Structure formats: C-alpha cells, structure tokens
Amino acid sequence: MALQRELKKKQPFESLEQEAVLNLLRTGDRVQLEFARLFRRHGLFPAQYNILRILRGEGKRLPILEIAGRLLTQVPGITGLIDRLERAGLVARQRCDEDRRVIYVSITEAASQLLAELDEPVAQLHHQLLGHLSSAELKELNRLLEKARQPLTTDET
Amino acid sequence: MALQRELKKKQPFESLEQEAVLNLLRTGDRVQLEFARLFRRHGLFPAQYNILRILRGEGKRLPILEIAGRLLTQVPGITGLIDRLERAGLVARQRCDEDRRVIYVSITEAASQLLAELDEPVAQLHHQLLGHLSSAELKELNRLLEKARQPLTTDET
DNA sequence: TGCATATAATTTACACGTAAACTATATAAA
DNA sequence: TTTATATAGTTTACGTGTAAATTATATGCA
DSSP states (O other): OHHHHHTTOSSOOSOHHHHHHHHHHHHHHHHHHHHHHHHHHTTOOHHHHHHHHHHHHHOSOEEHHHHHHHHTOOHHHHHHHHHHHHHTTSEEEEEOSSSTTOEEEEEOHHHHHHHHHHHHHHHHHHHHHHTTSOHHHHHHHHHHHHHHHHHHHSSOO | OHHHHHTTOSSOOSOHHHHHHHHHHHHHHHHHHHHHHHHHHTTOOHHHHHHHHHHHHHOSOEEHHHHHHHHTOOHHHHHHHHHHHHHTTSEEEEEOSSSTTOEEEEEOHHHHHHHHHHHHHHHHHHHHHHTTSOHHHHHHHHHHHHHHHHHHHSSOO
16 A cells, blocks of 8 residues: 555554545645745745735735634734735735724735746646546545545534 | 635636645645644644654664654754653653664653553544545545655655 | 723744754765 | 765754733723
8 A cells, every 4th residue: 555655654554534644644745845845936935825825816905813714824823924924025014994903914016926926836736746637536536625624614613 | 616615715716636736735734733632632742643653653763864754854853853752751862882873762651651542532533534434435535645646756855 | 981801913932844054973985 | 094975963043833821902881
C-alpha cells in the first residue's frame, strides 16, 4: 500500500478510516507545501494570499473579524497578519465611523497587481497537482471530501 | 455547491482541479484541528504525538534526522521539538558512540503510557470523522488521494 | 442616567514550520 | 598528514496558529 510504504509504517492500518485520515492529512500537507512555495517566490505566505483573495473576491473592504471568520483563523492571529500586510503596503486599515470598534481592511492597488500576476501560476499549479485525475475522478473526490466534512460543517466550531 | 457556500465565494470555481484543491486543503485542515484538540487535552501537540508514534512504531531509538525525515519536517525544526519532548520527560537523547555526530532519540516509559491512553480516543476520532462513509467510499477516497499524491511522491522533495 | 453585558480588536505567551548560517564530526583524496 | 568535502545536528530569525487576558466601544436594561 502506497501510504504505508511512504510512512515506513511497519503495521498495516487498523481501519479504513485511519488510512483515509492519514491519507487526507498527508495529501493536504503536500498540496499546501506546493502552494506555499509558489507564494513565497512572490513574497507572500499562504495566509497572506488567502486574505488578499478574500478581499478581492468580496470587491470591498471588510471588517477584520469578518476576514478572520472566513479564514477559520482564530481571532488573535489576524491582527499580526493584517499588521504585516499593511506594512508591506498590500492592505489599508480604516476605522468605521458608525461603530468605532470596527476596523475595515481594504486591498491596495499594489496587492491587486500582485494577485493578477499570481492568477496564471496558481491555475497552472492546480492543474499540475490534480490534472492527472479524470473529470469523473475529480467530481468523485469532491463529493467524498464534502461528505467527509459533513459532521464538521454543521457546527461551525 | 457546499464548498462554495462555506467559503462565501461569489464566483463559481474556475476548474474542477481548483475546487478539489480547496476541498482537500479545507478538509485536511478541519481533520487536523480535531486531532489537535484531542492531543491538547492530553498535553500534546500534533507534532509531538507524531514523533512519539514514529518511535513507538519503530520499537527502538532513532537518529534525530531519521525522525525528521519521516515527519517530512524541515531539519531545523526537529531540534526544538525533541528539546521540548525531552524537557517533558517523554523522550531521551543518547549520543552514538560509533559516530559522534549522531544523536539517538528514544521514547520513555511515561510516553508509552501516554500513547496507550490515547489509542482508544484516537481510533474513536478516526471513526467519528469518517465513519459515515461506506467501506467502498473510503476505499475510493484512499485510491483518489494516493493518485492525487503521485506527482508529489516521486521526488521526495 | 448608570451599570452589566456583549462585541471588535489587540496583546502576550508559547508551539510549530521554514530558510540560512553555523558547529562538530567523519570521510576521502592529495 | 593535511586539506577538502559531506553529513548530523543546532541556532537564529521570522511568519503563523491558538489560548487567555485586556482594551475600547456598544447596547440593553434598571
């Protein structure tokens, strides 16, 4: 079994569930690593890219905690993330006038350009990583992953 | 589409590959988070648990870099990991006499007990997370994940 | 009004991941 | 033997993830 060999595991898996969990974690890790390398070549970390993508997709400024919510990031970490993006000139903070507790974050022109540069390489990497699966296989993989996530998505934790 | 809704994405996915990559990353993250919580309740972090599992599975002491290799961890990080495990009394370092550059790491009795305590909860969590998939679905998921990883596992990066 | 409670965001502390530079030991070749 | 090269492991620096405590502002209710 491929995974067992990869892990140099001596014992076989105790259950199909265990094997699938390890497969999932390992595959996710590897994919994430490839994207991390791509982003780093452009001076970004994955979390930073994700924040910029959220802001571009939304098309307008968003409160900090709204961004954190979509990243599924714990709240405290978001502050430093926005700090570093702001220092890099990729986002700007603006305090809300109606509710002065809220701080809006908006994407800068520099960040829009950086994202545009990345669009093609990102699409290529998607294809490079999974292009060897057929359409039917990709659809089935998507179905299984979404089904796998069902017990987790009900309570958004 | 479930994932698109979860991400509050406004545009549909550009490709099946993109959707599968995001699905994979998201599902892997969620699963990892559940295990992290379980481990934390027992005073461990995922990386620490993984190291202890490798040592138990091997049944004997291992050189530090051999452990790092199996974790796919970059070399530098392993030092601190072993440091903290040693401080917690869960592993011991022993310098090799034949080659004094090599440092062996072995698991302690305390760690063996801790792992034994965790075996049942870990198996339960595997089942809780993926038990709602049929055997056929789990097998297919495993097949697809291993196929997905094929372009990555050839060169062990 | 005044106080309790809730919410937005930050700070602090610590574990982990990764790149680059470094130390110590081993091995091979001049 | 001496020098060059390779390998095992550590250190440092920085970005990220998470928990607990803190600050500032809003809101609900007496």
